[in-house]
Amino acid sequence: MPERLTYEGCKRLSILLALAFLPMLASAQANYEIQVYGAETVPPQSLMVELHSNFTVEGEKATIDGVYPTNHQEHETIELTKGLNEWSEVGFYIFTSEQDGHGVQWVGDHIRPRVRVPESWGWPVGVSLSTEIGFQRSAYSTDTWTWEIRPIIDKSVGRWYFAVNPALERTLHGPDVNQGLGFAPSAKISYDFTRVVSGGLEWYADYGAIGNISPVHNQQQQVFVVTDLNVSPLWEINIGVGIGATAATDHLIVKAILGRRFDWSRHSPID
Amino acid sequence: MISRRELLKLPSLAALAPSFSAFADLLAAPDYRIDIAPVTIDLSPRHKLKTTAYNGQVPGALLRLKENQPVTIEVANHTDRPEVVHWHGLFVPADVDGAMEEGTPPIAANSTARFTFTPRPSGFRWYHTHTMAMNDFTRAQYGGQHGFLMIDPRDNPARYDQEFFLALHDWDGHLLASDDGAMNPSYAVATINGKAMGSGEPLRVKQGQRILLHILNSSPTEVHWIALAGHSFRVVALDGNPVPSPQWVPMLRLAPAERICALVEMNNPGVWVLGEVRKHVQALGMAVAVEYENRSDTARWEQPPDLIWNYEQFAGTQSTEPSTEPPTIVPLRFESKFRGHGAMEAWLINGNSYPNARVAPLIHGQRYRLQFINNSLDAHPLHLHRHSFELRSLGAPLVGPPDASPRDIRGIIKDVVLVDAQTRAEVEFTANNPGATLFHCHQQNHMDLGLMMLFDYA
Numbered sequence: 001m002p003e004r005l006t007y008e009g010c011k012r013l014s015i016l017l018a019l020a021f022l023p024m025l026a027s028a029q030a031n032y033e034i035q036v037y038g039a040e041t042v043p044p045q046s047l048m049v050e051l052h053s054n055f056t057v058e059g060e061k062a063t064i065d066g067v068y069p070t071n072h073q074e075h076e077t078i079e080l081t082k083g084l085n086e087w088s089e090v091g092f093y094i095f096t097s098e099q100d101g102h103g104v105q106w107v108g109d110h111i112r113p114r115v116r117v118p119e120s121w122g123w124p125v126g127v128s129l130s131t132e133i134g135f136q137r138s139a140y141s142t143d144t145w146t147w148e149i150r151p152i153i154d155k156s157v158g159r160w161y162f163a164v165n166p167a168l169e170r171t172l173h174g175p176d177v178n179q180g181l182g183f184a185p186s187a188k189i190s191y192d193f194t195r196v197v198s199g200g201l202e203w204y205a206d207y208g209a210i211g212n213i214s215p216v217h218n219q220q221q222q223v224f225v226v227t228d229l230n231v232s233p234l235w236e237i238n239i240g241v242g243i244g245a246t247a248a249t250d251h252l253i254v255k256a257i258l259g260r261r262f263d264w265s266r267h268s269p270i271d
Numbered sequence: 272m273i274s275r276r277e278l279l280k281l282p283s284l285a286a287l288a289p290s291f292s293a294f295a296d297l298l299a300a301p302d303y304r305i306d307i308a309p310v311t312i313d314l315s316p317r318h319k320l321k322t323t324a325y326n327g328q329v330p331g332a333l334l335r336l337k338e339n340q341p342v343t344i345e346v347a348n349h350t351d352r353p354e355v356v357h358w359h360g361l362f363v364p365a366d367v368d369g370a371m372e373e374g375t376p377p378i379a380a381n382s383t384a385r386f387t388f389t390p391r392p393s394g395f396r397w398y399h400t401h402t403m404a405m406n407d408f409t410r411a412q413y414g415g416q417h418g419f420l421m422i423d424p425r426d427n428p429a430r431y432d433q434e435f436f437l438a439l440h441d442w443d444g445h446l447l448a449s450d451d452g453a454m455n456p457s458y459a460v461a462t463i464n465g466k467a468m469g470s471g472e473p474l475r476v477k478q479g480q481r482i483l484l485h486i487l488n489s490s491p492t493e494v495h496w497i498a499l500a501g502h503s504f505r506v507v508a509l510d511g512n513p514v515p516s517p518q519w520v521p522m523l524r525l526a527p528a529e530r531i532c533a534l535v536e537m538n539n540p541g542v543w544v545l546g547e548v549r550k551h552v553q554a555l556g557m558a559v560a561v562e563y564e565n566r567s568d569t570a571r572w573e574q575p576p577d578l579i580w581n582y583e584q585f586a587g588t589q590s591t592e593p594s595t596e597p598p599t600i601v602p603l604r605f606e607s608k609f610r611g612h613g614a615m616e617a618w619l620i621n622g623n624s625y626p627n628a629r630v631a632p633l634i635h636g637q638r639y640r641l642q643f644i645n646n647s648l649d650a651h652p653l654h655l656h657r658h659s660f661e662l663r664s665l666g667a668p669l670v671g672p673p674d675a676s677p678r679d680i681r682g683i684i685k686d687v688v689l690v691d692a693q694t695r696a697e698v699e700f701t702a703n704n705p706g707a708t709l710f711h712c713h714q715q716n717h718m719d720l721g722l723m724m725l726f727d728y729a
Contacts, residue, residue, distance in 0.1 A: 159610070195452045195609040230612070
């Protein structure tokens with residue numbers, strides 16, 4: 001008959017498990033940019049300026065391994081995306097965090113080049129590929145240098161919109177550097193209620209290392225109810241509320257994306 | 272082989288007409304034959320396209336008919352779906368006009384039909400399929416089923432030494448998101464007479480010639496702007512109808528289904544590009560070289576700095592049908608209906624799509640003024656079958672304070688008019704050709720998705 005676990009034994013085991021998994025969870029729990037990418041790129045001679053505002057209503061409450069708790073953290077991320085030509089762009093992120101006791105802090109920066117299948121190819125789905133590399137301070141992520149490659153596939157059919165981002169992540173510097181590639185897919189489905197108002201669901205997950213998939217309760221699984229407001233081709237507005245379905249996920253997050261496109265191309269009718 | 276016309280001229284047989292007419296139709300050879308069949312065309316060395324065409328060529332053969340002289344055209348449909356050929360711009364009965372909505376019988380798959388009619392009025396017309404494409408951008412007007420139709424007048428509208436027939440067309444469409452929040456067709460190739468720039472023969476001219484260009488925009492959806500580097504155009508006819516005030520212009524604008532006849536004085540020797548003014552469209556291939564005799568330079572293009580066009584400059588001072596009675600006003604409001612960011616919009620006339628859009632029946636002999644109120648974000652090339660109309664006003668904005676009252680236009684006769692987004696235009700016509708009369712936007716996707724209406728005669 002197996003020996004019964006004592007209270008102390010359980011506590012020790014919990015601490016061991018937490019120490020084993022929390023570095024990975026911390027890196028997956030970024031929540032600075034919560035967005036399922038569409039395949040479209042920013043046109044040349046245009047700059048897309050986006051402000052990502054994410055507030056963790058209910059998250060991790062303890063400082064673990066030097067990483068600040070996410071509970072009641074307000075993340076403000078500025079994303080600047082410049083269109084290079086009809087099929088490529090480069091994005092730059094400035095991550096910040098505001099929290100009682102820590103004030104407003106710079107968290108890190110990422111750069112994200114992206115290429116797409118040109119529209120002129122007439123593919124039945126939109127396809128693009130982005131890669132993102134960057135640094136975040138160890139107070140906000142134990143993995144300080146990370147890299148991601150993100151295939152993006154999307155399709156609009158009538159009033160429905162579908163997007164899938166089966167992203168692969170790699171830690172370049174930090175505790176998970178030997179973990180190898182992690183699998184962090186996301187997807188979106190939405191419906192156009194009117195020309196302006198769309199609503200749908202976004203799903204974000206992190207399954208851990210490929211070849212060593214994490215147990216469910218250590219995976220990140222988040223579902224957001226979102227609305228997109230298509231008020232103008234110049235503006236992007238996305239608002240959502242997300243619920244974390246596993247112990248490793250922040251339980252309740254409110255997010256908003258406000259984007260404005262600035263276009264300095266000559267709009268000559270002869271071009 | 273004896274023709275149908277010659278057969279009917281025989282005195283003994285003529286006495287039995289018209290009862291013998293149907294029999295003669297069967298025996299006699301038609302004046303023309305059109306074979307509708309799949310074909311593979313080379314738009315350019317890089318673009319080979321499978322489409323459907325008339326007599327194996329794009330555009331189809333030029334049919335030269337004589338005004339008021341009956342003609343029989345045999346149409347053989349070698350495709351696997353019903354077809355119909357519309358004689359665009361002719362005042363013919365509804366049962367031969369070539370629109371199934373009016374009652375013209377379709378030509379069944381793999382069958383043959385004959386159409387006999389008296390072509391009028393004279394001028395540059397065209398013939399094309401009048402079927403639906405919906406989301407299939409290889410069918411209907413997206414394909415190669417169009418050809419030139421010239422109804423020779425007693426007197427030519429202008430003296431000329433050489434004439435050229437040119438068809439502007441866009442190919443290989445796919446849906447693309449546009450700023451109005453819906454999808455619209457976008458194209459991979461644009462051609463003149465089925466050839467992208469450098470793939471076809473140049474237009475060969477001689478110094479001192481006056482050439483007459485008959486230009487047709489057969490594009491399924493696109494407006495085109497055309498210039499000839501180093502030269503100007505003298506516009507003499509719109510949609511085949513002589514204009515009251517011919518003008519020299521630097522470029523031409525043609526909406527889908529519009530035609531322009533323009534003279535060019537060949538007085539600037541060299542090799543020049545005749546092509547789309549907008550760079551991105553010319554880059555898709557819509558251009559052709561105009562080559563003077565004994566010149567073999569590289570074709571030269573001079574980029575116009577702007578797009579310039581208006582219908583009003585060709586107006587006269589007199590209406591074509593002056594009337595003391597005020598016309599009956601028929602307001603027609605055009606609006607779109609959102610169907611999702613991943614779909615083309617549906618279209619409404621006075622709140623209804625075809626076939627539910629209706630107005631009161633026309634009274635034979637009555638003059639009508641159609642008020643086109645374009646409440647949508649797209650321009651619409653509006654076409655009235657079996658009749659012509661006179662432009663009366665254009666471009667009055669629907670929103671905001673009007674700059675000035677729109678000018679009263681007179682004397683311009685057309686069968687297609689482009690009504691800009693968020694503007695109002697007015698045309699007048701006389702209901703003088705009884706029978707079902709189709710009215711629609713000539714942009715294929717707009718027509719397919721409801722911007723079409725049938726006028727009935729009382």
